[in-house]
Amino acid sequence: MSFADLTRERYSCRHFTEESVEPAQLAAILEAGRIAPSACNKHPARVMVCDTPEKREAAAAAQPRFERDGSVFGAPLVLVVCAVEGDAWVRRADELSSAAIDTAIVCDQMMMQATELGLGTCWVCAFDPAVARERLGLPEGVYPYHMLVVGHAADKIDDAEKRAARTIPLGDFLL
Numbered sequence: 001m002s003f004a005d006l007t008r009e010r011y012s013c014r015h016f017t018e019e020s021v022e023p024a025q026l027a028a029i030l031e032a033g034r035i036a037p038s039a040c041n042k043h044p045a046r047v048m049v050c051d052t053p054e055k056r057e058a059a060a061a062a063q064p065r066f067e068r069d070g071s072v073f074g075a076p077l078v079l080v081v082c083a084v085e086g087d088a089w090v091r092r093a094d095e096l097s098s099a100a101i102d103t104a105i106v107c108d109q110m111m112m113q114a115t116e117l118g119l120g121t122c123w124v125c126a127f128d129p130a131v132a133r134e135r136l137g138l139p140e141g142v143y144p145y146h147m148l149v150v151g152h153a154a155d156k157i158d159d160a161e162k163r164a165a166r167t168i169p170l171g172d173f174l175l
């Protein structure tokens with residue numbers, strides 16, 4: 001599939017079957033994240049793989065609203081994308097940390113790789129990082145920014161017209 005088709009194919013999947021993600025698929029997804037670019041090549045991102053009932057439950061506890069069947073949206077796999085805060089590049093002019101940016105790129109590359117493999121994904125940020133840190137036992141200095149839920153889709157992409165209505169028109173997108 002071309003990259004352009006892939007970007008049109010992706011949507012936020014919020015219903016998953018019970019089928020698990022194959023180890024080879026997980027390996028490919030993680031590899032896509034591992035090789036992501038990072039500011040000043042500092043690689044602050046770290047990923048916690050939640051594919052056991054205990055870990056999925058812990059991830060879901062940080063966002064009870066999205067909890068289904070002991071996981072986030074019932075997904076068999078939740079990838080928690082974190083940063084070692086002290087490792088991130090900081091822009092001198094305004095002290096902007098690249099942690100959120102670098103982890104977002106990792107998350108995006110993993111999301112698109114999963115999409116190419118025919119899997120459904122949803123990027124989730126509306127969770128309580130303090131609960132995630134505590135329940136997942138994250139080490140000091142490691143902050144959870146994003147969760148990527150992955151699995152076999154039990155829902156479908158909206159039709160093109162509905163999707164187009166939700167996207168930003170080009171005229172507004174360009175400054």
Ligand SMILES: Cc1cc2nc3c(=O)[nH]c(=O)nc-3n(C[C@H](O)[C@H](O)[C@H](O)COP(=O)(O)O)c2cc1C
Pocket residue numbers: 010011012013122123124125126127
């Ligand atoms: C940074 C980020 C955070 C998001 N957080 C959530 C979330 O917490 N819960 C959720 O259901 N969807 C979340 N989404 C998915 C968006 O709601 C979704 O991408 C948007 O509505 C467009 O729909 P589409 O992904 O199907 O094109 C998030 C997406 C991004 C990029």
